[in-house]
Amino acid sequence: xxxxxxxxxxxxxxxxxxxxxxxxxxxxxxxxxxxxxxxxxxxxxxxxxxxxxxxxxxxxxxxxxxxxxxxxxxxxxxxxxxxxxxxxxxxxxxxxxxxxxxxxxxxxxxxxxxxxx
Amino acid sequence: xxxxxxxxxxxxxxxxxxxxxxxxxxxxxxxxxxxxxxxxxxxxxxxxxxxxxxxxxxxxxxxxxxxxxxxxxxxxxxxxxxxxxxxxxxxxxxxxxxxxxxxxxxxxxxxxxxxx
Numbered sequence: 001x002x003x004x005x006x007x008x009x010x011x012x013x014x015x016x017x018x019x020x021x022x023x024x025x026x027x028x029x030x031x032x033x034x035x036x037x038x039x040x041x042x043x044x045x046x047x048x049x050x051x052x053x054x055x056x057x058x059x060x061x062x063x064x065x066x067x068x069x070x071x072x073x074x075x076x077x078x079x080x081x082x083x084x085x086x087x088x089x090x091x092x093x094x095x096x097x098x099x100x101x102x103x104x105x106x107x108x109x110x111x112x113x114x115x116x117x
Numbered sequence: 118x119x120x121x122x123x124x125x126x127x128x129x130x131x132x133x134x135x136x137x138x139x140x141x142x143x144x145x146x147x148x149x150x151x152x153x154x155x156x157x158x159x160x161x162x163x164x165x166x167x168x169x170x171x172x173x174x175x176x177x178x179x180x181x182x183x184x185x186x187x188x189x190x191x192x193x194x195x196x197x198x199x200x201x202x203x204x205x206x207x208x209x210x211x212x213x214x215x216x217x218x219x220x221x222x223x224x225x226x227x228x229x230x231x232x233x
Binding site: 040041042043044045059090105108110111 | 153
C-alpha cells in the first residue's frame with residue numbers, strides 16, 4: 001500500500017513566520033503535489049514536481065515555494081505566512097506514465113491543518 | 118467559468134435509493150475523469166475513473182461520461198449511510214506536448230448524505 005506521510009497534522013504559526021510543510025512517500029513515485037483545500041473551493045493545486053529538483057507552478061503558487069531534493073520528499077514553504085494561508089494542506093503522489101496518468105491515481109496524505117494567527 | 122463544476126449540495130437521499138452526482142468541465146481537451154470520496158476529516162480516496170464515452174461500472178458505483186456535453190456523473194446504487202461523504206470530481210488534461218504529469222483539476226465537491 002502506498003503511504004504518503006505529512007509530518008504535522010495540526011500547525012499554528014504567526015503572521016510573517018517562515019513555515020515548512022513536509023511530505024514523504026514510500027512508493028518511488030515520480031510525481032508529487034501540494035494542494036490546499038478550503039470550504040466551497042475544493043482542492044486547488046499549489047505546486048507539483050515530476051522529478052527530483054523539478055517543479056512547476058500550479059493554479060495558486062503565490063506566497064509559496066517548494067523543494068524536492070530527494071525523490072521521496074516534497075516540501076512546501078510559506079516564505080512569510082499570512083492569515084489567508086490558513087487552510088488544510090494536502091500532499092499527494094502518483095506514478096508517472098508517459099503521456100497520461102489515467103490509471104495512476106493520486107495517493108493523498110492525511111493533511112496538515114495550518115492556522116496562521 | 119470554473120474549469121470543473123459540481124453542485125455543492127448537500128444532496129440527501131434515503132437509504133437504498135440511487136444517488137446521482139454530476140460534474141461539468143470546460144476544457145474539451147480533458148482526457149480522463151476521476152471520482153474521489155472524502156469522509157469528514159479524512160483525505161480523498163479514488164473510487165472510480167473513466168476516460169471513454171459511456172458507462173463504467175464497479176460494484177454499486179457507475180461512472181458516466183459524455184464528452185460531447187462535457188459532462189461526467191457518478192451513480193451510487195443502493196445507497197448506504199456509509200456512503201455519506203463529499204464526492205470530488207477531478208479532470209486530467211495534458212500539458213502542451215501531450216504529457217500531463219498527472220495534474221488533476223478538482224471541482225469543489227458535492228456533499229452526500231444518506232439517511233436511514
